[in-house]
Structure formats: structure tokens, C-alpha cells
Amino acid sequence: MFPVSAEIRLPARKKLFLALAFAVSHPFFSGSNTFAANATGTSEAIELAPVPVTANPLGVGSDELVVPVSVLNGRELSLTRESTLGETLKNIPGVSASYFGPNASRPIIRGLDGERVRIMQNGVGILDAASLSFDHAVAIDPLVIEQIDVVRGPAALLYGGSAVGGVVNAIDHRIPRERLDGITGRGEIRFGGAENQKNGAIVLDAGNGLFAIHGDIYERKTDDLDIPGYAVSKRKSREDGTPRENRGRLVNSASRGDGGALGASLTFDNGYAGLSYSTYNNKYGTVAEEDVIIDQNSDRWDFASEFSDLGNIINRVKLRMAHTDYKHVEIAGGEPETRFSNRGLEGSLELGHGKIGHLSGVIGLQFQDSRFQALGDEAFVPKNETQSRGVYIYEELPLGLVGTDDLKLSFGGRIDRVDVDSKGGDNFGAPLSRSFTPRSFATGALFKLNEQWSVSSNLSHNERAPSYFELYANGPHVATGQFEVGNADFDEERSNGIDAQIRWQSGKHSFNVGAYYTRFNNFIGLFNTGNDIEVEPGEFLPEAQFDQVSATFKGIEAEGKFRIYESYGVLDLTVRGDYVRAKNRDTGNDLPRIAPLRLGFGLNYAFNRFGSRLDVLHGFRQTRTDDFELPTDSYTSVNAMVTYLLPTTLRLEAFAKANNLLDEEIRDHSSLLKDIAPQGGRSLLIGLRGEF
Numbered sequence: 001m002f003p004v005s006a007e008i009r010l011p012a013r014k015k016l017f018l019a020l021a022f023a024v025s026h027p028f029f030s031g032s033n034t035f036a037a038n039a040t041g042t043s044e045a046i047e048l049a050p051v052p053v054t055a056n057p058l059g060v061g062s063d064e065l066v067v068p069v070s071v072l073n074g075r076e077l078s079l080t081r082e083s084t085l086g087e088t089l090k091n092i093p094g095v096s097a098s099y100f101g102p103n104a105s106r107p108i109i110r111g112l113d114g115e116r117v118r119i120m121q122n123g124v125g126i127l128d129a130a131s132l133s134f135d136h137a138v139a140i141d142p143l144v145i146e147q148i149d150v151v152r153g154p155a156a157l158l159y160g161g162s163a164v165g166g167v168v169n170a171i172d173h174r175i176p177r178e179r180l181d182g183i184t185g186r187g188e189i190r191f192g193g194a195e196n197q198k199n200g201a202i203v204l205d206a207g208n209g210l211f212a213i214h215g216d217i218y219e220r221k222t223d224d225l226d227i228p229g230y231a232v233s234k235r236k237s238r239e240d241g242t243p244r245e246n247r248g249r250l251v252n253s254a255s256r257g258d259g260g261a262l263g264a265s266l267t268f269d270n271g272y273a274g275l276s277y278s279t280y281n282n283k284y285g286t287v288a289e290e291d292v293i294i295d296q297n298s299d300r301w302d303f304a305s306e307f308s309d310l311g312n313i314i315n316r317v318k319l320r321m322a323h324t325d326y327k328h329v330e331i332a333g334g335e336p337e338t339r340f341s342n343r344g345l346e347g348s349l350e351l352g353h354g355k356i357g358h359l360s361g362v363i364g365l366q367f368q369d370s371r372f373q374a375l376g377d378e379a380f381v382p383k384n385e386t387q388s389r390g391v392y393i394y395e396e397l398p399l400g401l402v403g404t405d406d407l408k409l410s411f412g413g414r415i416d417r418v419d420v421d422s423k424g425g426d427n428f429g430a431p432l433s434r435s436f437t438p439r440s441f442a443t444g445a446l447f448k449l450n451e452q453w454s455v456s457s458n459l460s461h462n463e464r465a466p467s468y469f470e471l472y473a474n475g476p477h478v479a480t481g482q483f484e485v486g487n488a489d490f491d492e493e494r495s496n497g498i499d500a501q502i503r504w505q506s507g508k509h510s511f512n513v514g515a516y517y518t519r520f521n522n523f524i525g526l527f528n529t530g531n532d533i534e535v536e537p538g539e540f541l542p543e544a545q546f547d548q549v550s551a552t553f554k555g556i557e558a559e560g561k562f563r564i565y566e567s568y569g570v571l572d573l574t575v576r577g578d579y580v581r582a583k584n585r586d587t588g589n590d591l592p593r594i595a596p597l598r599l600g601f602g603l604n605y606a607f608n609r610f611g612s613r614l615d616v617l618h619g620f621r622q623t624r625t626d627d628f629e630l631p632t633d634s635y636t637s638v639n640a641m642v643t644y645l646l647p648t649t650l651r652l653e654a655f656a657k658a659n660n661l662l663d664e665e666i667r668d669h670s671s672l673l674k675d676i677a678p679q680g681g682r683s684l685l686i687g688l689r690g691e692f
């Protein structure tokens with residue numbers, strides 16, 4: 001628990017709530033209410049195929065995409081969301097999480113993380129400090145997110161080199177994009193769980209057919225995480241003599257957070273234009289150190305506009321921009337020690353051209369300007385500025401071999417200019433500027449064999465400019481327990497990859513399996529040198545240097561859903577599995593923090609107002625390790641859920657979730673803290689969600 005002096009008091013939350021309440025109560029929006037769904041119980045909810053907005057600029061469905069994309073939205077997202085983005089997504093095939101305790105967990109896609117997975121909000125990048133250090137939380141709270149798109153595999157063509165591993169796009173609808181006449185909303189409260197959550201969120205939208213407004217507000221409180229057994233693993237205790245203390249509780253893992261947003265837009269038959277303001281506040285224990293708390297704040301302005309059906313030459317225009325003012329302070333023993341800030345502007349302009357024969361596509365421009373600084377005793381990177389400019393083209397060409405449009409080709413290219421400037425300093429030398437010109441190309445094909453079967457493949461060449469910390473880091477990084485050293489002479493990181501999938505769907509049954517292989521040249525990794533650096537008299541840290549090596553990543557992913565019973569209710573079986581292998585080709589060593597083979601299944605039953613779910617996931621033992629990491633034991637995670645749709649005018653659903661029913665000691669190999677921070681123990685969470 002936090003001391004009383006660390007409680008958060010955020011008046012911005014009250015101001016947002018009052019402004020929202022006034023706006024939606026105004027007679028201007030006194031149209032008839034639009035209900036999200038009626039309250040009549042059915043054995044099976046109507047399922048609409050989710051449409052990803054991230055992986056393809058032409059707006060096609062998931063089954064029309066060349067690259068694999070997973071979409072979480074609606075009820076499914078509400079019932080699976082966790083406190084962090086990484087924990088919410090980690091059960092998707094191909095996705096794991098960095099898990100630096102329950103408060104900071106970033107998605108890892110196919111073994112790639114940090115600067116290789118682009119995290120966006122409504123299609124615009126998140127400016128925070130999460131990629132710099134694992135203990136820095138992503139500045140997004142899942143409580144108010146409406147949809148999450150996860151692109152597994154290279155997406156550098158559309159989003160730049162930082163998307164070489166994949167993309168996570170969190171969509172919140174804070175800028176209304178469609179006409180709305182009346183008021184709609186949703187709310188959710190939840191209590192319990194291994195961290196004793198006390199969370200709630202309200203989202204409201206109102207409109208009169210032309211003008212629409214949005215408001216949301218949320219609050220989150222958690223206590224220290226309950227864990228099975230000791231925080232320190234047996235392996236670590238045997239390896240270095242670390243005592244096994246703190247049984248049953250993960251010390252300094254509590255959190256307090258809140259935030260909200262207001263947005264408005266003009267909506268038309270063929271488009272919209274709107275603006276939103278959002279604030280994010282998060283204060284949490286870092287777990288790695290028992291007396292260190294991080295206090296985050298991010299204020300963001302977004303502008304978005306899109307219009308279609310404009311003409312034969314340019315038929316669609318999409319513009320998105322966001323200005324972010326992010327900062328956090330690291331507090332040790334109640335005293336502020338190191339302050340981080342990241343301020344910047346990012347935007348994109350996308351022009352969709354009219355069809356040229358059967359060819360359709362877009363031309364896009366993107367830019368980002370950011371200014372980052374860290375001030376204090378633990379600042380291990382200099383003050384710096386990063387500017388990037390990019391232009392890309394993406395085209396699709398449907399062809400008919402067996403039937404109409406059964407073969408679709410896609411291709412495109414991108415070029416960026418990236419400038420990364422260090423302002424220098426006592427520990428970082430003189431100011432220094434580096435410029436890079438990364439280029440990316442991709443081509444793919446989707447072939448529909450018949451109504452049930454399709455195959456797809458994608459070839460890509462991707463280049464990524466090194467980040468500011470990979471170039472200029474020089475100092476002790478307390479969160480990782482290392483003295484990190486960058487290299488200002490790095491070249492662009494280059495990779496070539498192939499991705500192939502087979503999809504099958506027949507009625508209520510579906511299955512897909514995919515495999516991938518990516519070969520990196522100049523792969524940038526942080527490697528322990530075996531040397532120790534004296535940071536204080538008599539105090540040493542192991543030295544870790546960023547280096548460029550040759551590396552390969554390969555793996556397989558599969559998931560399926562099958563209707564196995566349909567009489568008194570419906571019963572579905574889901575299966576999933578994934579495996580990734582990553583090697584340093586220069587040394588033959590395995591790369592660190594790679595998740596093991598995972599296999600799982602689930603049973604989902606629904607009857608009238610009642611629903612239930614059982615999920616089982618087995619993570620195998622991971623012994624393919626780097627020289628400086630320990631193996632991880634296997635585990636079996638068993639979770640269950642029951643839901644009940646209340647017989648009310650509004651659509652109210654009560655739910656209860658039981659996690660880790662076997663009370664297993666689960667340590668994620670992809671976590672840097674796996675040997676001192678296990679997952680939560682057996683727990684029960686209850687909640688209520690409503691829509692109107």
C-alpha cells in the first residue's frame with residue numbers, strides 16, 4: 001500500500017465529469033436514446049465480424065488481410081481487459097508481455113518488443129517513456145478503450161521502422177466518427193482480483209445528427225499483488241544467494257490512477273472532423289525497488305478528420321494529429337530523484353486514389369517531432385530530439401484465376417528521414433547528431449481456394465533507425481540493474497521476412513495457422529559484457545552494451561474455434577498455440593526473454609441470460625536461454641468466468657472471474673523480473689458492466 005502522503009488528488013477528473021454531465025444534459029442532444037442492445041436474453045449474442053482499422057488503409061475485414069491481425073472489442077474486450085495493455089493482450093497467439101509487475105507491462109510480438117512494436121492510440125503513436133525502460137508504464141488505460149487491433153508481423157510499410165515487429169492500436173472513439181442522434185453510453189465497475197482492484201469507468205456519447213460529443217472518466221486503485229509463495233524464485237536464490245522473503249505479497253506493487261477525456265466533432269454523410277483532449281495519471285510502485293514510486297502524467301490533444309467519396313482522382317482524405325505532453329517523476333524514499341519528460345507532435349495525411357483499372361491504394365505522409373529529457377541522479381540518457389518524416393505508397397490489385405477476385409496482390413514501399421540529436425552533457429560528451437534514411441518494401445498475396453479455404457503470404461524488407469537510447473545511453477539503469485552503454489556509430493537495423501497463413505472457416509467453425517521467418521542484419525540488442533562498472537565507491541553494476549548482431553526469429557501461431565454443441569444453449573471450443581525461437585547468429589546463443597511454447601484451450605457456454613467460460617493455458621519450460629538469464633519452469637494457468645445478463649431495461653451484465661485456480665507459481669520468461677515478480681495467485685474478481 002502507498003503511504004497516506006502518496007495518495008493522488010486530481011481535480012482534473014472532477015472538471016471533466018462536470019463538463020461531461022452538463023454537455024449531455026443540454027436540450028441540444030435531446031433526441032431519442034439509441035440503445036446499444038436490448039436486454040432480452042438469448043443463448044448467443046449476435047456476433048459481427050470485427051473490422052480492424054490498423055493493418056490495411058483500404059478498410060477490409062480480417063479475412064481479407066494478408067498479414068495476421070487480431071481484434072478485441074465490445075463485450076470480449078470488456079471481459080478480458082486487465083490493468084495494463086500487455087496483460088490484456090498476452091493470451092493472443094504470438095503475443096507475450098514484458099510484465100514488470102502488475103503496473104507496467106508492454107506487449108511483445110513474436111519475441112520483439114520496445115522500439116520494434118509500435119503502440120498507437122487511434123492511429124497516432126504514443127509519446128511516453130515506456131520503450132526506454134520496462135518499469136515505465138504505457139500511457140494508456142484499457143478501461144476506456146473500445147477496440148484493440150494487434151498486427152502480428154512487420155508493418156513498417158505503413159507505420160515506419162518502429163513497427164518491424166508489429167503494431168498495437170488502441171481505439172477509444174474519443175473523437176466521434178459517425179452521425180449520432182441521442183445519447184449512448186457504457187459503464188463498468190470491478191472489485192477484487194489478486195491486486196484487490198477497485199476500478200470504474202463511464203463513457204458517454206451524445207449527438208444531434210450533425211454535432212457529436214464524447215466524454216469518459218475512469219479511476220483505478222489496487223493494493224499490493226497477492227502471490228503464491230515467495231517473490232524470489234528458488235533458482236535465483238540458489239544462483240546468487242538472494243534470500244526468499246515477502247511470502248504471499250509482491251511488495252511495492254500498489255497503484256492509483258485516473259483520467260478522462262472530452263471530444264467533439266462535426267459528422268456528415270461522407271466524413272467527420274473533430275478534436276479531443278485527454279489526461280492520464282498513474283502512480284504506482286515499481287516492484288524492483290521497495291521504496292521507489294513512479295508518478296506519471298500525460299496530457300494529449302488529438303485532431304482527426306476523414307472524408308470519402310470525393311471524386312475520381314482523390315476519393316478519400318484522412319488526417320490525424322496528436323500533441324502530447326508526457327512527464328513522470330521517480331520518487332525514492334518519499335523524495336523526487338529523477339524526472340522524465342517527452343513532448344512532441346505526430347501526424348499523418350493519407351490520400352486514397354480512385355481506382356486505376358482494378359488497382360486501388362493510398363499515398364501517405366507521416367511526421368513526428370519529439371523532445372525527451374531525463375534530469376536527476378539516475379538519468380542514463382542525454383536530453384535529445386528526434387525528428388522523422390516519411391512517405392509511403394500502398395496498392396492492392398484483385399485478380400481472377402478460378403473465380404471473381406479470388407486472388408489479391410498487395411505491394412508498396414516507404415522511405416523515411418530520421419534525425420536523432422543528443423544535446424550532450426557531463427556523462428554524455430559533446431552534442432552529437434545522427435541522420436538515417438530507412439527504407440521498407442513489402443509485397444503479398446491472398447488466394448481464396450474456395451468458400452472455406454484461403455492462403456496468404458507476405459514478403460517484406462524493413463529498416464529501422466536506432467533510437468536515442470540505443471545510440472546515446474551511458475549510465476546506471478536501476479530498473480534493469482545494469483550500466484547501459486549505447487553506440488553512436490550504429491547503422492540502420494535491417495531485416496527480411498516471410499509470413500504465410502492458411503485460414504479455414506465453415507459456418508461457426510474456423511481455424512488458422514501461420515508461420516514466419518525473419519532474418520536481421522545489424523539487429524540492435526543489449527548484451528551483458530561480463531564487466532562490472534563502479535557507480536559509487538564500493539558499488540558495482542554489470543555492464544551491458546548495445547551492439548549490432550545478426551539474428552533470426554522464427555515461429556508458428558495457431559488458433560481455432562469450433563461449435564461442439566447447439567441445443568440447450570451453445571458450447572464452443574477454442575484452441576490456440578504459439579512458439580517462437582530467436583538466435584544470435586554471430587554467437588549461436590539464444591536471445592533473452594523469449595516466451596516458451598504455449599498451448600491452450602477454452603470452453604465457452606451460453607444459455608439464455610447465463611454464460612460461462614473456462615480457459616486453460618500451459619506454458620512449457622524455457623531452457624533456451626541467454627548466458628546471463630535463468631531457465632523458467634512450466635506452468636498451467638486455469639481461469640474461469642461466469643456472466644449473467646440482468647432482466648432490466650438497460651443492458652446490465654454481472655460477471656465473476658476466477659484467475660489462476662490452481663494457485664500456480666507463474667513466472668513469465670519474457671519478463672525481466674521473472675525471478676523476483678511472479679504473476680498473481682488464486683483470486684476472484686466481480687464486476688458489473690452496462691450499456692445503453
